[in-house]
Every structure is written in C-alpha cells, then in structure tokens.
Amino acid sequence: MCGIAGIFDLNGVREIDRAALQRMTNALIHRGPDGEGYYFAPGVAFGHRRLAIIDRAGGVQPYHAQTRDCVLSYNGEIYNYEDLARGMRADVNLKTRSDTEVLAEGLARKGADFIHELRGMFAFSFWSPGDNRLLLARDRLGERPLYYAQTADGYLVFASEMGALVDSGMIETSLDPRAVADYFYYGYTPDPKTIYRGVYKLPAAHTLIAERGRALRIEPYWRPVFTNGAAPAFEDACALMRERLDEAVSGQMMSDAPLGAFLSGGVDSASVVSSMARAGGDLIACTVGFDEETHDERPAAREIAEKFGAAHYESTAACDAAALIERIAAAFGEPFADSSSLPAFLVAQNARRHVTVALSGDGGDEIFAGYRRYPFYLGEEKLRAAAPLLLRQMVFGTAGALYPKLDWAPKPLRFKTTFQALAQTGAAGYAAAVAINLPERVSAILNSDFKRSLDGYNPAMVIAGVMDEADTDDPLARAQYADIKTWLPGRMLTKTDRTSMAHSLEVRPPLLDHKLVEWAGSLPSAYKLNDGERKRILKAAFAPRLGEEFIARKKQGFAPPLTQWMRRERNNPVFRLNASRRWRESGLFNERAVDRMIRAHQSGRSDCAQELWSVIMFDAFLKTSAR
Incomplete structure (x- = not known):
C-alpha cells in the first residue's frame, strides 16, 4: 500500500x-x-x-x-x-x-x-x-x-x-x-x-x-447491478459461493511481506480464514476484544483460530482506549463518528507487530445482506405498499411524534423510529435506518444560525438520490445498492483504510472482489435474506467448514460499549467536552442543549451515547485540524 x-x-x-x-x-x-x-x-x-x-x-x-x-x-x-x-x-x-x-x-x-x-x-x-x-x-x-x-x-x-x-x-x-x-x-x-x-x-x-x-x-466506469434473475439451485449456489471466495482469497494472498487476517467472531472473517487455510501456508490471525463480556468476541475468534491452526494474537480495547481519540481523528482528517474505529485502530496496531498485509471480512454485510436493518426495511416496505403516503403520514407520523423515545426499554418496545419511518417514502425511511443519530436530537443541539444556513437541506436526500439510480424494484436490492454506493466506501472502507494505514498496514477484503460482487448481485434476494435469516447463502456455504454451532451463534458486534463508557467516573470520553472550548466556539452548537444531553445520559434517563460521541469526534477534528 x-x-x-x-x-x-x-x-x-x-x-x-x-x-x-x-x-x-x-x-x-x-x-x-x-x-x-x-x-x-x-x-x-x-x-x-x-x-x-x-x-x-x-x-x-x-x-x-x-x-x-x-x-x-x-x-x-x-x-x-x-x-x-x-x-x-x-x-x-x-x-x-x-x-x-x-x-x-x-x-x-x-x-x-x-x-x-x-x-x-x-x-x-x-x-x-x-x-x-x-x-x-x-x-x-x-x-x-x-x-x-x-x-x-x-x-x-x-x-x-x-x-x-x-x-x-x-x-x-x-x-x-x-x-x-x-x-x-x-x-x-x-x-x-x-x-x-x-x-x-x-x-x-x-x-x-x-x-x-x-x-x-x-x-x-462500473456500477453494481442486481439482476435477480435465473440462478442455480440453492445448494449448487452454495458450492459456487465457496469456490468463488476461495478463488478470491487465494488471489489476494500474493505478498512478499508477512501476511495474516483480521478475525472477529463473525461468519465473514471466519469464512475468509477458512479459505486462507485451504490455500495453504502459515496462518496468522489477529483479534481485538473488550473488557465487557457482552461486547467481547475473542472466545469465538479463538475457536476459529484453533480450528484452522492459526497463530492467534489477541489484544484488548479497554475503556482507556478513549485516549486514542485525537490520534484517530488525525488519521481520518475529517470528523468520523463510527465508534468501531477505536477497536479497528487497535487491531491494526496489534496486527502490524506480526504482519504487513491482513485480509479482512469487510463487505460481507453489504454484499450478502447481513445488516439487521434489511429485514426491518422489507417489512416496512410491505406496510408502505398497503397504504398511501398521505394516510401513513397521518397515522404513523402522529404516532411517531407522540410515542416516547424509550432508550431504557427492550428493543421490541422501541417503536418511535419505526413509526417515523413508516410515515415517509421508502427511500427516506431507509435513510433514517442508516442514520447514526436521531434527527430531532441533532436538531436540538445545533444552533439556529447554523440550521438556517442549510436553507432547507435534508441529508436524507443523499440516500434517496442514490436509490433512484438502482435499476431494480426489488427493495432489498435497492437498499444494498444504496449501501454499496454510500455506506460502504464512505464509512466502512474509510474506517478500515485510515485505521490500518495509520500503522502502515495494508488490508485486503476478498469479499469485495468485484467478480464476486457481480455474481452475488445476480442471485435472487431470497438467497441472501429469507424469512429474516441474513447472509443466508454465506452461512449455508461455510457451515460445513465453520460448524453449525458457530454459524448459529449471535454476533455481538465490533462497536465498543459507549453507553457504559460515558457513564463511568474515570476515563469517560464525555469529560473531553467539559474541558474543551473548540466545539463551544465553533458557532455550530447550542451549548446548553449539549450540556443537558450530557446530564441526561449520565443520569441514565436517556441513552445519548451516539449523539455525544458525534460531538466528541467533531471536537477532536476541530482540534487536530487546527494544528
């Protein structure tokens, strides 16, 4: 690189x-x-x-x-x-x-x-x-x-x-x-x-x-295409899935420098490691975990490393990883609020001690429909098709405005954002699904002068414009197209590139081999998402190698426990905002509203961790860019 x-x-x-x-x-x-x-x-x-x-x-x-x-x-x-x-x-x-x-x-x-x-x-x-x-x-x-x-x-x-x-x-x-x-x-x-x-x-x-x-x-010169046309039987497609990923992985293992893999507890990186094992040679795998057990995937990664005989190197992203905020902000050069950049930075740092090149599982969720938001979006689209927009705006718009934001409640009871999405067009609803923050909360913390300068601009228009480019009426394909054109390059691959290159580490994602992407786009949507089962073909194809129990386990995710970190008495990232004048003097924020949000989160009344993290990383950008 x-x-x-x-x-x-x-x-x-x-x-x-x-x-x-x-x-x-x-x-x-x-x-x-x-x-x-x-x-x-x-x-x-x-x-x-x-x-x-x-x-x-x-x-x-x-x-x-x-x-x-x-x-x-x-x-x-x-x-x-x-x-x-x-x-x-x-x-x-x-x-x-x-x-x-x-x-x-x-x-x-x-x-x-x-x-x-x-x-x-x-x-x-x-x-x-x-x-x-x-x-x-x-x-x-x-x-x-x-x-x-x-x-x-x-x-x-x-x-x-x-x-x-x-x-x-x-x-x-x-x-x-x-x-x-x-x-x-x-x-x-x-x-x-x-x-x-x-x-x-x-x-x-x-x-x-x-x-x-x-x-x-x-x-x-190229664009993703979703044909959803004739396809081999599912079992035959699974065999082709293995062959195509094996071929992509083998092709990407060329290197005159030490090479290994990022390994989490998910099927994407585990499948890549299984393909690397079949290609032969010494296998090195690197994993990062958290002190909090509910966010720690090291045991699952360890299982895969042992199964395929990999030399396995682990590291921990502890709460004091927040001390890396300025280094991470400097690496991006722009504000970037994906908190998983913290563990990504640390796993790259760990990996660089052992390898110069690492293969990753990036792209599996976008290409094979792995995100939790996909089945929710398909369900919303069915409801949208059953009622005209005006009626939905009257019913669900009102419900979304009145229903409280129950951060403390179990997920099945958090209907507010669902009601709001159903009151919108499909494209606007999907934009809300990929949004990192609640628009009303962001609106509250930005000051009036800044909002007037936008002259009515709505960020949701970005997704709506891209979805209109997709030459398909299939709702899953339209959502995947939007993610491949926006979320994947702008968020996921940016995170991987900046956090790895900060340590002079080259990362290669075989699941994004464009031949594999084109083949996946030709498959029926039901091969990727069926009856709520996400990444169906990828899981079915690699279950014989990884084991049914591993495939069935619930993925814990790669994001740090921000909510808990921001309520601690020590090493709390929010303390940065209390000590900094940059965000307050930027002319963008309603200071009192941000301070109220901090108190609401730390008291446990609301979960505002992501909104506060967005302000923290913007403040860090202002600080590092001023040097």
Whole structure:
C-alpha cells in the first residue's frame, strides 16, 4: 500500500511548488514508510510514499513506463497482474515483477479502457505527456481513497488523504454546512463531498480526466447491478459461493511481506480464514476484544483460530482506549463518528507487530445482506405498499411524534423510529435506518444560525438520490445498492483504510472482489435474506467448514460499549467536552442543549451515547485540524 500526491496546472505549464508537494508527500509517510519518490515536469508533479509489498526491490514510484514516456503514481494492489503481464510480454520487455509496471504499461497502451481489465484495489494518477492529459482513477468499490480540489489560481491538487491536501497550503479549509449536516446524520460525509467546501473525494468506480484549458471530466466506469434473475439451485449456489471466495482469497494472498487476517467472531472473517487455510501456508490471525463480556468476541475468534491452526494474537480495547481519540481523528482528517474505529485502530496496531498485509471480512454485510436493518426495511416496505403516503403520514407520523423515545426499554418496545419511518417514502425511511443519530436530537443541539444556513437541506436526500439510480424494484436490492454506493466506501472502507494505514498496514477484503460482487448481485434476494435469516447463502456455504454451532451463534458486534463508557467516573470520553472550548466556539452548537444531553445520559434517563460521541469526534477534528 502507498500514498500518492500531486499538483497539476490546469491553465498552463507553470513551475510546480516543490515545497508544497514535499509537504503533501511527507504527510503520507505512514502510508508508505519504505521509500519516497518524486516526478517533476512543466505544469505537473507527483509525490509518492511506498509500502513495499510486491517486488520490494523493484516497482519504485513514480514509475516511468517504457511506452510514450508516461508516468504513474499508484496506491493499491492489482491481483491479476501476472495474468495481465503474460498477455503483455509479446509487446514489451517487462523489467520487474511488480504490478506497478503492468499497470503503467497497460495504461500507456490502452488508456482508461485498461481499467476494465483490472482486478484489485487502486487509486492512481497517470500522466500522458503526449496527450497533455492527467488521469485519476479509483477502484470499483472504493477500497482506496483519493481526494482532490481546484485552487483559486488554477491548480488541481490531489492526494490519498485529506491531511496531505491541507498541508499543501494551497486549499481553503472552510466548513461546508451541508457536509456538517451529513456528518451528524450519517456519522461521516458521503462521497463526493468532504467536510470542506471545494474539496472532494473521487467517487468509487470513477475516473477524473484533467486537460489544460478544459473543465474536469468525471465519469463512472462500473456500477453494481442486481439482476435477480435465473440462478442455480440453492445448494449448487452454495458450492459456487465457496469456490468463488476461495478463488478470491487465494488471489489476494500474493505478498512478499508477512501476511495474516483480521478475525472477529463473525461468519465473514471466519469464512475468509477458512479459505486462507485451504490455500495453504502459515496462518496468522489477529483479534481485538473488550473488557465487557457482552461486547467481547475473542472466545469465538479463538475457536476459529484453533480450528484452522492459526497463530492467534489477541489484544484488548479497554475503556482507556478513549485516549486514542485525537490520534484517530488525525488519521481520518475529517470528523468520523463510527465508534468501531477505536477497536479497528487497535487491531491494526496489534496486527502490524506480526504482519504487513491482513485480509479482512469487510463487505460481507453489504454484499450478502447481513445488516439487521434489511429485514426491518422489507417489512416496512410491505406496510408502505398497503397504504398511501398521505394516510401513513397521518397515522404513523402522529404516532411517531407522540410515542416516547424509550432508550431504557427492550428493543421490541422501541417503536418511535419505526413509526417515523413508516410515515415517509421508502427511500427516506431507509435513510433514517442508516442514520447514526436521531434527527430531532441533532436538531436540538445545533444552533439556529447554523440550521438556517442549510436553507432547507435534508441529508436524507443523499440516500434517496442514490436509490433512484438502482435499476431494480426489488427493495432489498435497492437498499444494498444504496449501501454499496454510500455506506460502504464512505464509512466502512474509510474506517478500515485510515485505521490500518495509520500503522502502515495494508488490508485486503476478498469479499469485495468485484467478480464476486457481480455474481452475488445476480442471485435472487431470497438467497441472501429469507424469512429474516441474513447472509443466508454465506452461512449455508461455510457451515460445513465453520460448524453449525458457530454459524448459529449471535454476533455481538465490533462497536465498543459507549453507553457504559460515558457513564463511568474515570476515563469517560464525555469529560473531553467539559474541558474543551473548540466545539463551544465553533458557532455550530447550542451549548446548553449539549450540556443537558450530557446530564441526561449520565443520569441514565436517556441513552445519548451516539449523539455525544458525534460531538466528541467533531471536537477532536476541530482540534487536530487546527494544528
């Protein structure tokens, strides 16, 4: 894995500010501690930090192709590069065993069309001097990040992380109010927006073409498709499921550096470990757990490690893990309110002591319908189909407004959010299902001036717009499509990338192999979710390997026990808010409302842990971004 940075003159061939590029590249040293490189030409420059995984002696970047003097700066892995190299050797004498060279020569010959032949994860910049064209691209599922911005004086700056763009000194860093609203709704800022005005993330499965004197061209080259058509019998599909994951895992185990796996107590990572065991070789697995037994999956992970003969390394995310808040905020460069970033950071830290590359179970919930919200959404859709919107607004809207928020009650009695969802369209209801905070609580803690600046903007529109793009009427497929386009790249893969690369650890998710994703999209929805059983085909396919008892166990989740942590007398993350002036002076919050929320949570009257965590992480972002 690596970090890339670059500056391109959109207006001419002015000399590039070398100090600015040096600062950008230095900001990415954690992504590539094994070396750095630069390329400078009139009006264009690349910086690169390398984490050497394949052909550690070769593949140094920026890489100069033999063809047409083209130059590549690249972050990622191309898993099928050896197959591509075999088809290329008749035309070019390849000098290395690296995927970098194959990618550079392929792009030099075929341009952006070569992307369709790639199987892997990547974000790259590619300069074609003969065409005076800069090509940026990001992989299909958004595993590798790429930020960019146009400066007021006509430069395009881009980098693997927000911090590198900020360190360039070339961009404005004023907050985008709509992005702030998105953050407090979803817990992250969905692509292509970032927390700053005028700074963007290149969306997954998109290219950006920059040519002097022309507007930027941003185009998609792939999208998930759900056909729900003819499929093999379920038992045959299970056999194919095993074969396809085994093949994806085997392909992603290529490495000249030590390799292992993240292992939780869930079927996703356990299935990946089982496939790794079949591929052969020494097996290393890393797990993180919690002091609180109800949140600790180490015993289940230990069972899988023993079953497949893995060397198993465990660590604990104790309450004092909250001391990591500022390090985590700095790693993201934007506010990020997924509390599971804490254990993710710690498991990456533990894993890096033993391996340089780790395979993960990321993507299983999105691709095979594992989220608890999916069956609830399907049930809501049936009720929506039975009654017109106006009637539902009258009945359920009123019920949602009157029904109390029973944080203390058993889950079956917490009807408030369900009533509210039923009073909305399907897309708006699903947006509410993926929201990290209750909108009314967020509205209470944000001040009036900030809310007026939104001019009626509703973050739920993000999900509604994406769901309308899905070429299917199947409600599960529409929900999965929305998650693959928003939640997966914006939240789940961002979390994995930043927490792992903070420790110079490369993480690969075989369940997101795009061939496997396309195959899963062709399966009937009932193969994934049936009578409330989630990830049906994945569980059935790997039950013979993992054991029926393991498959049947209730997953405990990877999130820390925030509710309990925020009621403790020591090492309480909320104490940060009491001591900080940054969030109070930001001009965004109703201070008294936040203070009331703190008291309500600590007294046990309400569970406001997630809303408070969102404020804590926003405050940490303000602190780290001001340095």
